[in-house]
Amino acid sequence: MPELPEVETIVRNLRAPCVGQRIERATVKWKRHVAMPGAAQFIRRIAGQTVLGITRRGKYLVFQLSEDVLLIHLKMSGDLTVVSAATPPDKHAHTVFHFGNGHELRFSDTRKFGRVYLARRADDVTGSLGPEPLDDSFTAQSLAYILQSRRRALKPLLLDQTVIAGVGNIYADESLHRARLHPLRLSHTLAAAEARALWRSLRYTLNQAIRNQGSSIDRVYRQGQHQYHFRAYDRAGQPCPACGAAIRRIVVGGRGTHYCPHCQRL
DNA sequence: AGCGTCACCCGGACGC
DNA sequence: TGCGTCCGGGTGACGC
Known part of the structure; x- marks a missing residue:
């Protein structure tokens, strides 16, 4: 976790x-x-x-x-x-x-x-890890290049540590929701503005979670407060904070995946 | 290259 | 109540 x-x-x-x-x-x-x-x-x-x-x-x-x-x-x-x-x-x-x-x-x-x-x-x-998403050197252009150079669904791509380091199931779902991108959307089909939105949402989501000292779920990690700010992750059936539609849970690459069927269209 | 599957673990949830 | 079973999740190995 x-x-x-x-x-x-x-x-x-x-x-x-x-x-x-x-x-x-x-x-x-x-x-x-x-x-x-x-x-x-x-x-x-x-x-x-x-x-x-x-x-x-x-x-x-x-x-x-x-x-x-x-x-x-x-x-x-x-x-x-x-x-x-x-x-x-x-x-x-x-x-x-x-x-x-x-x-x-x-x-x-x-x-x-x-x-x-x-x-x-x-x-x-750690030699095979991808770039640090919060480094100054990780720009919107670097992410756009990563997305363009592969043809892969966004969710498994974000979880792949050799592509970007440090993102797991929670922050992948949260970042995609904030960027209004469907988890199954293929990376190379993103327009420049969409890639920039994903870059911004990734950085915002991770920084916000650090400010909240991370997320505590499963009684594993206790000090965090960020679980009270989840927008999609672990919220199946509950209303999307942006539009009110019920958050949906699907399985992508064997991983529980949460998204808003209204905001995140394929 | 990318995808699916399995294995590694065990607490907790669930079914009977 | 108690027991058996299943699930989830980060990652690496492996096969297709």
């Missing part, structure tokens, strides 16, 4: 308690949590490294350490918290980083989809 706005919020919250801390050791309770390198090597290599900074790339958290880069993908149900080592253990905390100051960073993940990576460079893991 955590998409770009949720990951961005977590990154901002983790900086104060993590940056400058030395990782004395890591505990891996579930070895498959470590995607790269093997769990044993991960534990050996990370010990003694200091957290120099935390950034985000797509849906990955990127911890710059003194020697390596630690990347964490939360997938569906992952969450990261910094607590005192005295805090009662969490049965879903499959990987724990023990800091020198008596606190620990816990990667808690009920559904066990999330993964941690230790690499020399972030690119070793």
